[in-house]
Amino acid sequence: MKKKWMIGIVIGIVAIVGITVAINMAQPKQNISKEPKDDGIEYFTLPDVDQVYINGVVTPDQTEAFTMKENLDSNPEIKVNNGDVVEADTVLFTYEDKAVTKEMEEGNRGINKGYTQRGNAIVKRDRDLANVKAETATNPETGETVTSDTTAAKNDIRNAAQDTIDSIDQDIQSLNDQVVALAEKQYTSVTAKFKGRVSIPEVKEANAPVLRLTSEGFYIAGKVNEKDLSKIKLDQKADIKVVSNGNTATGKIAFIDDNPPDVSANDAEGGGMGGSTGMSSYLVKVSLDSLEGIKNGYHVQSTINLSNELVKIPTEAIHEDGDKKYVLVNDFGSVIRREVVLGEVEGKNTTVQSGLESADKIIVSSKKEVKEGDILENNDSTGEQGGGVESK
Incomplete structure (x- = not known):
């Protein structure tokens, strides 16, 4: 009797397990996954706009x-x-200029030598004059003693000596003029x-x-390929971003070269600049509206919007930092800051003249504070508004 009771219990357990398995097999399978964190972010996405990008380097004006x-x-x-x-x-x-200095030293030695010669000529003259002696004789008729006149002899000595001194003085003056002229070239x-x-x-x-x-003024020296050359023109506005730190600025196209840089024969055979792209590149200069945050040698990217339409964004998305206005953008999961130049306020929207890029995903609001540098765990918005543009 006890054996039959044990067998009944086992059969009951097996039956219960079988029923449970059958029920589970009959129900659809569910994927268990961790719910993404909801940041409660509302976005405003800009429309795609045709743009030309000009990569360049900040270069001094002079x-x-x-x-x-x-x-x-x-x-x-x-x-x-x-x-x-x-x-x-x-x-x-x-x-x-030490060569000039050497010539000056030689000239000064010549001058000193000349003064020595001049002094010697004077000494000789005075000695010769002192050696001139008058001769005496007795007049046979009168018996008087007569002394000869030495004036002519002394005059001859003086004249000869003066000729020598004058010649030496001319040489000294000539050498002095040369030294004065050389002095102007001695130091540059x-x-x-x-x-x-x-x-x-x-x-x-x-x-x-x-x-x-280096001049304190700068411009951006960049290049544009032949495909985009016809799309740009002088005085078009440019939004500028520093590659290394993300700083932004504005400017406009100041010069477009109609001729590409000279290419080698190998480049020509390859079909253009470098032979690999198949396109020539043309020099473009972009002027800067402000030099704040700009340094010589910075690598930048200038964005030229080809549309004449102004973008409207929710005024709620605009932040202030002193006299600067900016928006926060979800850049592939990272929150970045874009400084903007604003236009008119129209209701709940404000027009933006520059500072934004095509298809920017602007953060309008969020349940928690979002700041520059944050990493967003959930890139899907809880609510997203479509971008809008307005003709000028």
Whole structure:
């Protein structure tokens, strides 16, 4: 009886397990996943706009490297300090032309020799005059003693000596004139041709310039390929971004070169600049509206919007930092800051004249504070408004 009871319990357990498995198999499978964190961010996405990008480098308006004449072994005497901002015509450095100095020394030796010769001529003249003696004789008729006149002899000595002295004086004057003329060439003063900042190399290498002068004004020297050349024109506005730190600025196209740089035969056979792109590149200069945050040599990207339409964004998305206006943008999961130039306010929207890029995903609002540099765990917005544009 006990055995039958145990068998009944086992059969019951198996039945319960079987029913449970059957129920689970009958139900659809569910994927278990961690819900993404909801930042509660509302976005405004700009429309795609046809744009031209010009990559370039910040370049001084004027720059000059100052060197000395070749074959000079003198050290320059620098009159300015590294980092000084000097006006045009300021003396930057002076240096001595030692070949000229040598000629001056030879000239001065000639002058001293001339004065010695002049002095000797005077001594000789005075000695000769002292040696002239009057001769006496007795007049046979009167018996008187007569002394001969030495005036003529002395005059002859004086005249001869003066001719010698005059010749020596002429030689001295000629040598003195030469020395005076050479003195103007002995030291050369090098002056600034324009207002700029002085840069003095710390290490003096062979053939290195004494110093460089760089203007305080800058422009962007960039290139555009032949495909985009016809799309741009002078005075078009440019939004500029520094590649290294993301700083922004504005400017406009100031120059477009109609001719590409010279290409080698190999490039020509390859179909253009470098032979690999199949396109020529043309020099473009972009002027800068402000030099704040801009330094010589920075690599930048200039964006030219080809549309004449102004973008409207929600006024709520605009932030202030002093006198600067900016928006926060979700840039592939990272929050970045874009400074903007604003236009008119129309209701809940404000027009933006510059500072934004095509398809920017602007953060309008969020449940928690979002700041520049944040990494967004959830890139999907809780609500997204479509971008809008308005014709000028």
